[in-house]
Amino acid sequence: xxxxxxxxxxxxxxxxxxxxxxxxxxLPRPLIIQYPEDIESQFKEFHEEVKLQCTSxxxxxxxxxxxxWKTIPVECGAYVKDxxxxxxxxxxxxxxxxxxGVYAKSVELxxxxxxxxxxxxxxxLLSNLPYYAEHGYGLEAFDPVQFDKWVSSGIAPAIExxxxxxxxxxxxxxxVFLLTGRSEEQRSVTIENLTRVGFHSWDKLVLRDSEDHxxxxxxxxxxxxxxxxxxxxxxxxxxxxxxxDLLGSCPAIRxxxxxxxxxxxx
Amino acid sequence: xxxxxxxxxxxxxxxxxxxxxxxxxxLPRPLIIQYPEDIESQFKEFHEEVKLQCTSxxxxxxxxxxxxWKTIPVECGAYVKDxxxxxxxxxxxxxxxxxxGVYAKSVELxxxxxxxxxxxxxxxLLSNLPYYAEHGYGLEAFDPVQFDKWVSSGIAPAIExxxxxxxxxxxxxxxVFLLTGRSEEQRSVTIENLTRVGFHSWDKLVLRDSEDHxxxxxxxxxxxxxxxxxxxxxxxxxxxxxxxDLLGSCPAIRxxxxxxxxxxxx
Numbered sequence: 001x002x003x004x005x006x007x008x009x010x011x012x013x014x015x016x017x018x019x020x021x022x023x024x025x026x027l028p029r030p031l032i033i034q035y036p037e038d039i040e041s042q043f044k045e046f047h048e049e050v051k052l053q054c055t056s057x058x059x060x061x062x063x064x065x066x067x068x069w070k071t072i073p074v075e076c077g078a079y080v081k082d083x084x085x086x087x088x089x090x091x092x093x094x095x096x097x098x099x100x101g102v103y104a105k106s107v108e109l110x111x112x113x114x115x116x117x118x119x120x121x122x123x124x125l126l127s128n129l130p131y132y133a134e135h136g137y138g139l140e141a142f143d144p145v146q147f148d149k150w151v152s153s154g155i156a157p158a159i160e161x162x163x164x165x166x167x168x169x170x171x172x173x174x175x176v177f178l179l180t181g182r183s184e185e186q187r188s189v190t191i192e193n194l195t196r197v198g199f200h201s202w203d204k205l206v207l208r209d210s211e212d213h214x215x216x217x218x219x220x221x222x223x224x225x226x227x228x229x230x231x232x233x234x235x236x237x238x239x240x241x242x243x244x245d246l247l248g249s250c251p252a253i254r255x256x257x258x259x260x261x262x263x264x265x266x
Numbered sequence: 267x268x269x270x271x272x273x274x275x276x277x278x279x280x281x282x283x284x285x286x287x288x289x290x291x292x293l294p295r296p297l298i299i300q301y302p303e304d305i306e307s308q309f310k311e312f313h314e315e316v317k318l319q320c321t322s323x324x325x326x327x328x329x330x331x332x333x334x335w336k337t338i339p340v341e342c343g344a345y346v347k348d349x350x351x352x353x354x355x356x357x358x359x360x361x362x363x364x365x366x367g368v369y370a371k372s373v374e375l376x377x378x379x380x381x382x383x384x385x386x387x388x389x390x391l392l393s394n395l396p397y398y399a400e401h402g403y404g405l406e407a408f409d410p411v412q413f414d415k416w417v418s419s420g421i422a423p424a425i426e427x428x429x430x431x432x433x434x435x436x437x438x439x440x441x442v443f444l445l446t447g448r449s450e451e452q453r454s455v456t457i458e459n460l461t462r463v464g465f466h467s468w469d470k471l472v473l474r475d476s477e478d479h480x481x482x483x484x485x486x487x488x489x490x491x492x493x494x495x496x497x498x499x500x501x502x503x504x505x506x507x508x509x510x511d512l513l514g515s516c517p518a519i520r521x522x523x524x525x526x527x528x529x530x531x532x
Contacts, residue, residue, distance in 0.1 A: 052353060052357060056354070056357045056358050059358055059525065060358075060362065062325060063328050063523040064523070065365050065522050067365065067368065087318060088318065088321070088322070091319065092322050092326075095325075095331070096331050099331050099332060247517075251513075255330070256331050257329040257331060259325065
């Protein structure tokens with residue numbers, strides 16, 4: 001109804017202006033356009049509605065309710081940008097890091113070197129936000145060539161709350177396994193990037209080998225977790241920004257979903 | 267810093283008023299209190315901050331990042347009430363119902379009567395919002411005696427978007443299984459309540475039997491799903507407001523998390 005009113009307003013406004021052009025022989029009229037009295041409140045209402053719908057869309061992303069999607073809704077472009085660049089994203093990252101830290105501290109480790117925390121890399125330890133800021137925050141469809149170029153630059157900053165959690169779980173005596181959808185060819189640049197921004201040690205860094213290409217992330221990561229469990233490891237915690245990092249076989253005792261409304265990996 | 271400023275403002279205001287009382291012999295002064303110029307914007311900022319923190323808290327609830335919790339944070343009481351009673355909750359319910367409906371329609375059923383959609387009941391098909399509205403929307407700790415009294419009244423309204431989904435999956439030919447943490451003693455009142463508000467048929471209604479009492483919901487529901495799978499059923503969809511409805515063994519091909527920031531069931 002509101003959308004209809006706004007549409008009607010613009011249609012009338014446009015029709016008034018057109019009328020002006022085509023009837024220049026008419027008597028002069030005052031140059032004051034009579035806006036509907038409540039136009040400001042209607043715009044505010046419209047803005048609130050967009051925010052409500054995009055917040056709801058973001059919930060459905062973060063709860064894994066959506067079917068696979070390739071780009072964010074056009075009408076949520078500004079909303080996602082505001083969220084990612086404003087305090088919303090930071091506050092959410094800090095909260096998930098704190099919650100994970102409280103849990104990590106509460107766990108009694110066995111002390112046999114088999115207690116593991118798994119971390120994903122992209123949008124979990126390293127931030128590709130500088131790349132996505134140049135590509136519409138998810139409005140543009142994923143471009144693997146451009147993205148690989150960005151990855152190979154090796155300049156992705158750390159996600160600071162995750163760095164804090166990583167240091168905490170290492171201090172507590174967890175083994176840290178990094179499990180990423182990046183390919184083996186990106187191993188050295190990934191190590192350089194991680195090291196440069198403060199991630200200095202881990203016990204495994206698992207990337208996609210040639211035989212893993214084409215597998216869904218959920219399948220690939222499940223297989224790798226199963227292997228860890230077969231080797232006698234206990235996966236006590238898992239941090240990832242995609243549900244495909246966390247669901248599937250051999251899930252962690254506790255999984256932590258980091259926010260990411262910019263893209264979806266099945 | 268902002269909280270400190272607001273605290274300081276109230277302290278000064280309070281001290282001014284006290285001063286007035288104890289110095290009534292002073293010369294008359296104008297009865298205009300000089301508010302700090304930016305007090306309105308500071309209150310707005312404070313309100314925005316609470317909203318941001320509570321939205322973040324709600325995300326951590328809906329993504330299952332929190333440790334088991336018994337009541338909502340006191341500072342989020344008004345926020346949760348506004349969400350539940352305003353359009354936020356309705357819009358989220360409609361979105362998850364629509365997404366589930368699109369998926370249900372896209373599934374090719376086998377036609378052997380073994381394709382199943384599982385629904386939880388409380389806060390999924392039936393709404394206990396009238397009860398929680400009387401109990402602080404989650405601010406009060408759960409009271410099983412009071413809650414059972416409400417359940418036995420049998421007047422919980424339908425969650426309309428879920429009723430729509432339920433009718434859709436029945437029309438499409440799914441078997442509908444209801445799997446609830448309610449106890450066997452509540453079977454007849456549950457059937458009466460469901461029927462009264464539009465849920466007229468299902469293929470199984472599974473409640474907690476005496477042997478299930480004391481089990482975590484996640485364990486109880488996993489066991490019941492495993493039994494369904496052993497009987498040859500394929501669980502294609504599952505709708506629930508708690509992660510304990512959806513996670514564990516034999517999960518559905520697609521799970522749909524309905525919003526519920528009022529309580530947590532492990």
